[in-house]
Amino acid sequence: MSVKIMTLPISKLDIEKHYLDYTWLISGVLYEGGTDLLIPELMKRGINEAHFYNVAGSPIGRKAVAGVADSFDVEQFHVVVSADQAENVFDFIYRTCNLSQPNKGFINMNKLSRSTQLDLPDLNDTDTETEEMSD
Amino acid sequence: MKRSFTTLTEATLITAVVQSGYGEIITDALLEVGIQGSTIHAAMGVGIRERLGALGVAVDAEREVVTVMVSSDEVDRIFERIFLAAKLDVPGMGFMYATPLLQAATYVPPSILSKYVG
Numbered sequence: 001m002s003v004k005i006m007t008l009p010i011s012k013l014d015i016e017k018h019y020l021d022y023t024w025l026i027s028g029v030l031y032e033g034g035t036d037l038l039i040p041e042l043m044k045r046g047i048n049e050a051h052f053y054n055v056a057g058s059p060i061g062r063k064a065v066a067g068v069a070d071s072f073d074v075e076q077f078h079v080v081v082s083a084d085q086a087e088n089v090f091d092f093i094y095r096t097c098n099l100s101q102p103n104k105g106f107i108n109m110n111k112l113s114r115s116t117q118l119d120l121p122d123l124n125d126t127d128t129e130t131e132e133m134s135d
Numbered sequence: 136m137k138r139s140f141t142t143l144t145e146a147t148l149i150t151a152v153v154q155s156g157y158g159e160i161i162t163d164a165l166l167e168v169g170i171q172g173s174t175i176h177a178a179m180g181v182g183i184r185e186r187l188g189a190l191g192v193a194v195d196a197e198r199e200v201v202t203v204m205v206s207s208d209e210v211d212r213i214f215e216r217i218f219l220a221a222k223l224d225v226p227g228m229g230f231m232y233a234t235p236l237l238q239a240a241t242y243v244p245p246s247i248l249s250k251y252v253g
Contacts, residue, residue, distance in 0.1 A: 015218050018218070018223065023232065051178045051179065051198055051200060053200070080230065113147060114232065115230065115233070116223055116230045116231050119227070120226060
């Protein structure tokens with residue numbers, strides 16, 4: 001007598017469902033900082049895909065001694081936005097960061113071939129692990 | 136000595152913004168599939184910290200950013216590899232994107248260059 005053990009097929013993770021192919025990347029440099037204020041404003045508008053870091057550099061016309069910038073607040077930021085919102089967000093950043101003023105910084109925008117979303121964990125979900133709660 | 140300049144086209148830059156500590160996990164995963172030359176640097180992220188208000192100070196906002204330039208033919212495979220290594224299907228773990236590059240340049244060993252240049 002033989003016993004047949006039934007097994008269920010192993011489900012394969014379809015990760016392509018996480019991909020977006022209609023996003024743009026807005027990048028910019030702010031010579032006097034301010035990305036820490038810009039990003040919460042973007043988050044209020046539902047944009048979570050942003051990060052920034054400090055860089056060295058000087059705007060055109062400002063003195064730099066031996067390649068060392070005189071400001072340590074220079075920040076490079078990147079924001080991923082959907083294609084239909086890209087123009088509006090670009091305009092919003094331009095106005096929020098006063099980029100019409102000289103030596104404030106610059107921004108540019110590029111089309112992305114694909115990207116993923118940053119889904120934030122639900123604060124009411126008590127099962128969320130500490131690692132996942134990290135920023 | 137005559138100097139030559141080789142440019143690469145059909146290249147894509149993959150950038151992943153991940154939790155601290157995952158940079159090395161990603162580079163190890165890339166090495167397993169033969170991808171070398173990825174770069175890791177630190178950055179500030181955003182997310183749950185801002186939602187928590189005053190309690191947010193207890194949340195680590197530090198992120199690691201991994202950038203790697205790959206052939207456009209291989210984007211599918213490598214994008215998936217990084218996605219899985221960084222556990223990006225879990226909420227709050229991070230995000231990634233791929234930027235098509237118009238042109239790129241680096242040192243190309245003569246043995247490889249001779250295969251493409253007659």
